[in-house]
Amino acid sequence: MPYLRGSLVTKRHWIDDKEFVEMLSISQSLPGLNATNMAILVGEKLRGALGSVAAIIGICLPGAVIMYVVGIFYRSHGDHVWVTAALKGVAAAAVGLILSTVVGLSKKSLADKFDFVFMALTVIAVNRLHQSVPRTLVAVGLLAILFHRPRKARKESVGP
Amino acid sequence: MNQIPALVRVFAYLSLLTVGGGMAAFPEMKILTVEVHKWLTFPQLIHLYSVGQMAPGPNMMMIVPIGAWAGGVLGAIVVALAFFGPTAVLTFIVGRLWNKLEKWPWRRSIQQGLAPVSIGLLLAGCFTMAKGAIFGLETATIAVVVLLLLLNYKINPALLILVGAVIGVLSFTP
Numbered sequence: 001m002p003y004l005r006g007s008l009v010t011k012r013h014w015i016d017d018k019e020f021v022e023m024l025s026i027s028q029s030l031p032g033l034n035a036t037n038m039a040i041l042v043g044e045k046l047r048g049a050l051g052s053v054a055a056i057i058g059i060c061l062p063g064a065v066i067m068y069v070v071g072i073f074y075r076s077h078g079d080h081v082w083v084t085a086a087l088k089g090v091a092a093a094a095v096g097l098i099l100s101t102v103v104g105l106s107k108k109s110l111a112d113k114f115d116f117v118f119m120a121l122t123v124i125a126v127n128r129l130h131q132s133v134p135r136t137l138v139a140v141g142l143l144a145i146l147f148h149r150p151r152k153a154r155k156e157s158v159g160p
Numbered sequence: 161m162n163q164i165p166a167l168v169r170v171f172a173y174l175s176l177l178t179v180g181g182g183m184a185a186f187p188e189m190k191i192l193t194v195e196v197h198k199w200l201t202f203p204q205l206i207h208l209y210s211v212g213q214m215a216p217g218p219n220m221m222m223i224v225p226i227g228a229w230a231g232g233v234l235g236a237i238v239v240a241l242a243f244f245g246p247t248a249v250l251t252f253i254v255g256r257l258w259n260k261l262e263k264w265p266w267r268r269s270i271q272q273g274l275a276p277v278s279i280g281l282l283l284a285g286c287f288t289m290a291k292g293a294i295f296g297l298e299t300a301t302i303a304v305v306v307l308l309l310l311l312n313y314k315i316n317p318a319l320l321i322l323v324g325a326v327i328g329v330l331s332f333t334p
Binding site for chain 1: 175176177178179180181182183184185187188204206207208209210211212213215216217218219220221222224225226228229236240244247248250251252254255256258265266268269270271272273274275276277278279280281282283284285286287288289290292293294298299300302303304305306307310311317320321323324325326327328329331332333334
């Protein structure tokens with residue numbers, strides 16, 4: 001993300017800082033990966049639908065080709081002792097990486113202590129109760145959205 | 161047997177679950193690709209996901225090899241379209257509407273409410289993966305050290321994954 005911000009905002013001046021934050025918050029609330037959602041939104045802003053198509057192809061193609069080749073290699077050499085040993089280390093490191101993302105996001109976007117309750121409910125529903133992700137998403141999501149429902153500021157003027 | 165229709169169904173469905181990140185879909189991905197369709201094994205899924213963290217672009221390009229193994233080049237293309245297409249269209253439409261909804265008070269509620277759930281889904285995906293990836297002292301240490309390093313220093317995560325590979329070779333080769 002810092003890299004994305006650097007090239008979109010600072011280097012290319014395609015969008016400004018406020019737009020970047022706005023687009024990122026949309027990307028995070030919608031299904032889809034942040035990187036691809038950002039690509040869609042920036043592409044749309046610059047060149048409409050064609051811009052979005054170009055942006056998503058641009059952001060996906062290099063990784064897709066590389067992973068295609070990796071897949072072929074892994075299929076033929078994946079059972080080599082050195083490869084399996086390396087992959088055990090890689091997988092463990094990836095777990096650490098995801099956990100760091102969880103901590104980073106929690107620090108940034110969880111303000112209320114009930115937010116941690118919603119987070120825990122989600123984990124328990126998926127991992128312990130083996131509920132499907134969509135069911136959990138709808139149930140806990142609705143609960144959390146209702147909890148954060150808009151509250152009217154009480155500013156009723158009292159008579160004339 | 162032709163796996164293409166199943167690939168489209170599964171990955172279009174998984175696509176819609178990726179709220180807050182690809183990891184949110186991981187528990188369902190494990191059930192559908194490993195247990196239901198048997199396109200690959202659980203260790204293979206973990207390996208592809210982890211290696212995919214080093215590839216440029218979105219960190220879920222590991223779906224491409226799954227498609228390739230189940231359905232060849234066509235499978236790879238179909239999976240990529242199914243996984244990125246639906247959410248791309250959704251984001252495109254909502255992106256246009258979203259700015260018009262600036263005054264809508266529920267907009268903020270939706271954002272605030274979905275944040276803890278999406279982080280929870282990420283964590284749930286992480287636990288699912290840890291069940292297969294963390295066994296014994298070495299792997300637990302690698303995960304914890306990577307976590308602490310990333311929280312305290314600005315390091316390229318791909319580099320740490322590479323270091324993980326080296327440590328893996330050093331500790332797990334007989």
